[in-house]
Amino acid sequence: MRILVILRQVYEQKSIQWSYEDRKLIYQRNSYNKSDLHALQWTREYKLKADALVDVLILKKEEEASEENKLANFGIQRCFRIPSNGSEKEDAAFISDLLKNESYSLILSGYETEDEHSCALLPLLSYELGIGVLTAVYQLEGKPNGQLTALRKEERGSLQEFTIQLPAAVSVTSHISKLRYHRGRSAPDFTMIEVKRQLSKPEAVRRIEAPEPNIWYADTPSEEIPQLRLLNIMGFASQSNNSNNLQKQTDHLSKAHLYFTAERLVKWLKE
Amino acid sequence: MVICYIPLKEGLAVKHSAHGLLAKARKLSSQVTALVVHCGIQEEDIRLDCDEMVMIRLSEREWPVSSCHIQAISSFQRELSKEGPFLFTSSPLTNEITVGLAARSGSTIINQAMDITMDNDRLIVKRELYGGKACTYEYASCSNYISIDPAFLNYYKTSSKRPVSIRHLDLNVPKNDSIQFIKNKQLSWKEIGLTEASCVIGIGRGVYQTPALDQIEILAEVLNAPIGGSKVADELQLIPRERRIGSSGITIAEADIYIAIGISGSSQHLEGIKNVKHVLAINNDAAAPIFKRCDIGIISRYENVLPQLIAALKNGDGVKNIEDIGYTAAGV
Incomplete structure (x- = not known):
């Protein structure tokens, strides 16, 4: 070959x-x-x-x-x-x-x-x-x-x-x-x-600049408390997450909790 | 008019980046056409913010081969009366497609763009150079093929109720003998790298000298999740050096789920999982800092939790009504 x-x-x-x-x-x-x-x-x-x-x-x-x-x-x-x-x-x-x-x-x-x-x-x-x-x-x-x-x-x-x-x-x-x-x-x-080659000028017209991020203009959050507005911008929207204020940890290992954990894992995997 | 090639997952499901691509196209033109080259997706499963949707069906063996896409798209282009920029999301497959289409039509290609803006009748395409150490701005004509890096596409959820006209194109794509697709292969949890897995298991001091280590491997197999660990787990030789997660090891930027077993959650370790979407923590110390970072925490010895969690995942008990069950219903 x-x-x-x-x-x-x-x-x-x-x-x-x-x-x-x-x-x-x-x-x-x-x-x-x-x-x-x-x-x-x-x-x-x-x-x-x-x-x-x-x-x-x-x-x-x-x-x-x-x-x-x-x-x-x-x-x-x-x-x-x-x-x-x-x-x-x-x-x-x-x-x-x-x-x-x-x-x-x-x-x-x-x-x-x-x-x-x-x-x-x-x-x-x-x-x-x-x-x-x-x-x-x-x-x-x-x-x-x-x-x-x-x-x-x-x-x-x-x-x-x-x-x-x-x-x-x-x-x-x-x-x-x-x-x-x-x-x-x-x-x-x-x-x-x-190998000899006659080089021509490249066709593309371009300029090189300092690195610049893409800026996205998102909607302003409507929450009254500034802390909640900040959380919303960070991606933790209080309105869409109805389980936000509920306790996340458990020290009582129940079957329901395990099923819930398994269900969340499956849901996250599907995302 | 702007034409968007809709990125699909294995030809069967629309990727999230499709919505970002269409939003970008909408900024360039009021007339957006979505081109869906698929291998069995139903039109009612697709909700896209576009004016027209053209669907071309390929077989499952043709879909991963770029030459079939090129022939399909070329036949669609022959029907077009107007020319406009053709937008793609960057991937190895679309790279071959854009180059193939550009070679046929004599147009130019711009790959892995960050952003596109319209300046009079010309497009200005912004690209990254040297891994983000500089940017370049290129002028492109409206007949160009441009692929946008999906990392720079915002994740929109479409709420548009715009009426979309749908057209189906039937094509007979001649067989390409040179490159043939055989099958899709999933990497097992042992082969897949920590940086590319969607779910990662991390182990720490809490699992040292415990009898149920095999349970962690079973969970890894069920979730197809590679096993990494904290600095302590590396020092205790529970994991190899290259699987250390944290500021002194690797950052698992792409994982959606991180399951921390017996990890306290030092700030250095949390640095390595800062971009993870969801964290599940299992630890018998209620004061462990990992519980401040997690979405779900279980304060218990992992030997008690894992067999039941694995059984629940395997049997699918309680996993049936995924959308309905909430924290309150679960009794947490």
Whole structure:
């Protein structure tokens, strides 16, 4: 099986800060998108169980320094390095052109980027290439017949199971594998291919600002006592909760109380 | 006109975020169409504040597959005379759908928006960057596909009695062999993480060296609730380190129910459950601070309570008239 892993260079979420004085982002530090690295780690573990050739495609912002040493020991064959202007649409179109003469069975990537929270690259690429796509995969396993079984978390505590007929594009969450950090800076053990690309200015018109919460204007509570008005704003409406003034605790363990507790638990679970 | 794709739970029930989405759409336009792509929901079970509702039925095996949604929505779009923004709530499935629709029509997509406002004929979409460390404002045209993060949608309860015209569209969606849905799988209480479970059980010093620990596991199984605990429970090796709840451990922000067994409720522990909706406390110490935080408290040894509570939950005794029973009726 031939696997392509797409790694996106991002600004690390932990380090970055908004400077209110200069009105711009500061402490920008480059790193690989974490969920993309989880995808690469998965391929390394998959290679131990089955035959696979792994190539990596790095989408890097033009001015950024390269960190290819980090990718040593992953068993990568070739590494394509492509400059990106941040437009997922243009990136997908360019990568699909690049992959026209290649035949990858599986294209892997992380679900979302940690800087821009964008998650459209892989689906866009799959539609360009005309292959199936499944995003936010939680667990991925190979089957002997060449198919893959994937679990995806759509609801809280519930998983959906899919079979994937290859070729396909799959984006994964960080649950897919546990990152193993390779100590020591060994030299890259793969062939590096620099791909030239003429970058255009991104289409989207946008401005970056300080973090601002969404403000909701709710109705003013009508209670006379200020304390009750405050409780209402906090979500403890006195009018709707008819059992508010009743005792909540009991030291007498009756059957009725237990039934009541069980009934409340079931009701809360249904909410 | 604004079209809202109504988020459903497993294709069978409307999610709460649908009402928030429609309220957001109502601020953008007076004409709101709700698109319900389902796999067996009854129209009388849906109460939405919209002008028109279009229902498209897929089979249970087609519903979780995005390509089926894309074909269904595309066929609906062909009937539309006017273009307008298409609003979704963010999820992995809707992410695939929005990208697929945008790729077909050549429109642009904006995912995981916080808010949308109208400025003349353009939309201004607010998004979070770097996990909330900055915000971005993007201009979008009215033919865009925009998905809104459900965390930023207010939970409205619809009280609208607006007449809604309902249309059903029958479609034959061609089979997609590439991605096939097999089944839904529920995570067991042992697999599910504390941060994603809807019900969590917490244990503390009160259960140390007691003979009925297996009862807690049975309750966990009945409620499908993972077991965590206080700092003391971790130190007494009742729970692993990663299951410690509180300021020195994890915060269970998403749980709806927390059952505290033998936990006194220190301020550090209460910090870890500050966002939990409902708390049930079982402790034999009436002065324990957890009783100030709980919705229901039982002052008793947990060994006496749990077998009876488990039996009541399993048999469903007293759970039949859920809406009618109140505190007074229960004799509390």
